[in-house]
Amino acid sequence: MPVNLTPNAIATINGGDVNLKPLVQVLDIKQMGSAQERFRLLVSDSVLTQHAMLGTQLNDRVKTGLVKKGSVIQLIDYICSQVQKRKIIVVLNLETIIPDCEIIGNPKMVSDALTQKALPNTNSMQSSTVGYNNLSSQSHGSNMHGISSALSTQNHGGNMQSFRPTSSNQNQGSKMQSFQPALGAQNYGDDVQSFRPTVQPPYQPPPSYRNHGAVMKNEAPARIIPISALNPYQGRWAIKARITAKGDLRRYNNARGDGKVFSFDLLDSDGGEIRVTCFNAVVDRFYDVVEVGKVYLISKGSLKPAQKNFNHLKNDWEIFLEATSTVDLCPEEDGSIPQQQFSFKPISEIEIAENNSIFDVIGVVISVNPSVPILRKNGMETQRRILNLKDRSGWTVELTLWGDFCNKEGQKLQEMVDSGFFPILAVKAGKVSDFNGKSLGTISSTQLFINPDIPEAHAAKDWFDRGGRDVASMSISKDIVQGGPKNEVRKTVSQVKLEGLGRSDKPDWATVRASISFIKTDTFCYTACPLMIGDRQCNKKVTRSGNSRWQCDRCNQEFDDCDYRYLLQVQIQDHTGLTWATAFQESGEEILGYPAKELYFLKYESNDDTRFADIIRSRLFYQYLFKLKIKEEMYGDERRVKITIFKADKVSYSSESRYMLDLISKVRTY
Amino acid sequence: MDTSKPAIFVNGALLPMHVRKRVRTVIQVVGADRGAVVGKSPDDLQLVVKGSPPSAPLTNFVEVIGIADSEKSIQAEIWTNFGDAFDTYNYNQLCQLANGEYQHLFL
Numbered sequence: 001m002p003v004n005l006t007p008n009a010i011a012t013i014n015g016g017d018v019n020l021k022p023l024v025q026v027l028d029i030k031q032m033g034s035a036q037e038r039f040r041l042l043v044s045d046s047v048l049t050q051h052a053m054l055g056t057q058l059n060d061r062v063k064t065g066l067v068k069k070g071s072v073i074q075l076i077d078y079i080c081s082q083v084q085k086r087k088i089i090v091v092l093n094l095e096t097i098i099p100d101c102e103i104i105g106n107p108k109m110v111s112d113a114l115t116q117k118a119l120p121n122t123n124s125m126q127s128s129t130v131g132y133n134n135l136s137s138q139s140h141g142s143n144m145h146g147i148s149s150a151l152s153t154q155n156h157g158g159n160m161q162s163f164r165p166t167s168s169n170q171n172q173g174s175k176m177q178s179f180q181p182a183l184g185a186q187n188y189g190d191d192v193q194s195f196r197p198t199v200q201p202p203y204q205p206p207p208s209y210r211n212h213g214a215v216m217k218n219e220a221p222a223r224i225i226p227i228s229a230l231n232p233y234q235g236r237w238a239i240k241a242r243i244t245a246k247g248d249l250r251r252y253n254n255a256r257g258d259g260k261v262f263s264f265d266l267l268d269s270d271g272g273e274i275r276v277t278c279f280n281a282v283v284d285r286f287y288d289v290v291e292v293g294k295v296y297l298i299s300k301g302s303l304k305p306a307q308k309n310f311n312h313l314k315n316d317w318e319i320f321l322e323a324t325s326t327v328d329l330c331p332e333e334d335g336s337i338p339q340q341q342f343s344f345k346p347i348s349e350i351e352i353a354e355n356n357s358i359f360d361v362i363g364v365v366i367s368v369n370p371s372v373p374i375l376r377k378n379g380m381e382t383q384r385r386i387l388n389l390k391d392r393s394g395w396t397v398e399l400t401l402w403g404d405f406c407n408k409e410g411q412k413l414q415e416m417v418d419s420g421f422f423p424i425l426a427v428k429a430g431k432v433s434d435f436n437g438k439s440l441g442t443i444s445s446t447q448l449f450i451n452p453d454i455p456e457a458h459a460a461k462d463w464f465d466r467g468g469r470d471v472a473s474m475s476i477s478k479d480i481v482q483g484g485p486k487n488e489v490r491k492t493v494s495q496v497k498l499e500g501l502g503r504s505d506k507p508d509w510a511t512v513r514a515s516i517s518f519i520k521t522d523t524f525c526y527t528a529c530p531l532m533i534g535d536r537q538c539n540k541k542v543t544r545s546g547n548s549r550w551q552c553d554r555c556n557q558e559f560d561d562c563d564y565r566y567l568l569q570v571q572i573q574d575h576t577g578l579t580w581a582t583a584f585q586e587s588g589e590e591i592l593g594y595p596a597k598e599l600y601f602l603k604y605e606s607n608d609d610t611r612f613a614d615i616i617r618s619r620l621f622y623q624y625l626f627k628l629k630i631k632e633e634m635y636g637d638e639r640r641v642k643i644t645i646f647k648a649d650k651v652s653y654s655s656e657s658r659y660m661l662d663l664i665s666k667v668r669t670y
Numbered sequence: 671m672d673t674s675k676p677a678i679f680v681n682g683a684l685l686p687m688h689v690r691k692r693v694r695t696v697i698q699v700v701g702a703d704r705g706a707v708v709g710k711s712p713d714d715l716q717l718v719v720k721g722s723p724p725s726a727p728l729t730n731f732v733e734v735i736g737i738a739d740s741e742k743s744i745q746a747e748i749w750t751n752f753g754d755a756f757d758t759y760n761y762n763q764l765c766q767l768a769n770g771e772y773q774h775l776f777l
Contacts, residue, residue: 653757654760657757657760658757658759658760661760661763661764661767664767664772
């Protein structure tokens with residue numbers, strides 16, 4: 001990247017400038033000081049070089065590598081100081097422009113001769129100054145600054161204490177020399193060699209930056225920068241951006257007490273986006289000020305790393321507004337800032353997207369389901385509404401609306417679809433879920449736009465009207481099989497084994513059409529606790545206590561009658577292979593056709609083994625559609641894939657035929 | 671399986687292509703007309719099935735195998751009751767497969 005350093009920057013700074021904010025390059029970095037760590041830079045304007053001390057608050061920039069040899073930096077707040085006859089730039093704030101760069105130009109290395117020649121006035125003044133000759137030095141305004149600033153620099157380093165007695169000492173003789181090593185060690189390293197106390201500034205209280213004119217706060221309005229250029233290391237910035245979304249005011253309660261928070265999203269003319277968050281009192285200041293769609297000038301806030309789990313904007317930072325921040329409405333509309341920024345992806349891409357990734361899609365709403373109440377895990381009830389979106393990729397996807405979206409946009413969409421319209425829906429920031437194939441769901445930062453006036457919407461409508469409506473499209477959301485049950489992933493027995501199902505964190509589900517080839521009858525059921533715990537039956541295994549009663553260890557109770565539940569080991573077999581599977585109560589009863597209790601009594605009370613065997617044998621070799629849950633589990637040191645029969649449905653030949661005919665027609669299209 | 675006398679799966683629309691050949695289809699019995707059975711083909715066309723039905727009463731759906739003697743009638747030799755529930759959609763699809771791309775897989 002070509003970059004020009006600010007021409008004559010070094011000379012200008014040496015001449016007393018504090019407003020140039022020049023671009024310079026770092027040629028060298030030295031660590032100084034022992035009491036307090038400081039860094040000295042050698043900076044270049046491509047022609048001249050000069051030493052610059054970094055304010056300690058900037059030490060981190062060096063330590064984190066933001067400023068290193070070769071970095072091109074912009075000096076923001078700085079002052080040129082006179083330290084022991086040498087000029088040095090004290091840098092209070094800077095900005096890294098290019099972290100790493102080749103050395104630009106052919107800068108001359110700094111030398112005493114050069115600095116002295118460049119500053120004849122200062123030198124002569126200093127050499128002629130003896131003792132309390134500070135009156136004349138005060139008349140040299142800029143020089144005075146230099147000295148006091150140098151002092152304050154030392155103050156920063158904690159060296160002021162050692163220097164002060166010296167300055168009050170009128171005797172400049174050999175006594176001074178004795179201070180030299182000590183000073184040097186704490187002070188400026190190799191500079192100490194040239195330390196010649198020709199001038200003794202009169203004692204003065206250590207100055208601070210605040211009462212110092214040259215480093216007064218710059219009250220001029222900060223320059224507007226692109227959002228993409230924002231970072232935590234800038235002191236002053238302003239951005240001009242449109243508010244594309246405004247979050248609800250949320251109240252929270254955590255270990256530090258109650259609070260409230262809200263955030264809004266910004267977009268600027270360069271396409272940069274960033275989230276702005278306010279807490280507590282700051283919320284009150286800005287909540288009513290910000291309005292979606294309007295353009296604002298925003299300044300003074302702190303930048304923090306973006307909370308990626310809440311914030312899906314393409315920015316690593318987010319702005320936290322503070323009490324001193326300003327959010328000013330720009331009265332005139334700025335057409336260069338788009339209303340919204342989408343990065344639409346075709347639905348076909350969602351299918352291969354990772355779970356929880358964030359997508360913008362646009363498509364035609366082809367159906368809207370009614371809104372249904374859903375009980376969330378935390379016990380709160382929320383609304384859910386599912387609609388189907390079709391786009392030019394020829395695929396459809398289920399979009400699940402949650403909460404308020406169901407009643408606002410969802411209701412409107414349903415009315416439109418019910419009256420025969422097919423609205424275009426743009427979804428900003430929908431979340432991909434891998435529930436039932438792949439689907440899309442709303443999150444709090446999702447935005448829905450019905451029939452938006454954007455080129456993509458017109459293109460989608462055009463495509464739909466010109467035949468897209470009639471294009472048969474496949475859904476990526478569910479493995480919809482004509483006539484077959486929904487949500488099923490068909491596998492054969494060998495596929496279940498060969499594809500290594502169940503090895504991931506979550507169990508895999510598969511539907512297998514197979515027959516039962518063997519039923520293990522040594523133990524096929526267990527004695528279960530019939531007591532209710534909440535709204536569920538306990539079902540824990542119970543043991544005989546005494547002669548006739550049953551005891552549940554979990555409920556710690558005894559009762560006369562227990563429940564009998566299936567725990568059935570069966571082999572299932574199809575044309576590709578054979579596997580063991582376990583069926584619990586419901587699916588066990590589906591397979592055997594009798595309640596477990598009945599078979600238990602037949603076998604263990606009536607001892608009617610013949611009839612029992614007949615029943616078992618009569619259940620073999622029927623075809624079922626098994627819904628299997630497949631999960632690898634640890635048994636001691638051994639990993640075993642455990643297959644549970646979640647549901648066993650007798651094959652309906654009619655719908656199974658349809659399923660297979662459908663498969664044949666799919667084969668034909670390949 | 672008797673492969674000596676293959677019968678082609680047909681629906682109402684395919685029948686005219688196989689006149690004087692041995693065919694099979696399933697009809698939904700609608701009624702009788704002068705000694706013949708009138709029925710509906712899987713693709714909802716009217717067919718006439720001649721010959722002598724079995725002594726047992728016909729169910730709603732009946733498979734017939736015989737010679738197609740015209741574009742709309744079959745001289746049946748074998749009658750088989752297929753019960754009162756039958757998925758004509760699937761059967762119709764089967765007929766199309768048997769006369770289409772996968773014809774070589776059928777006798």
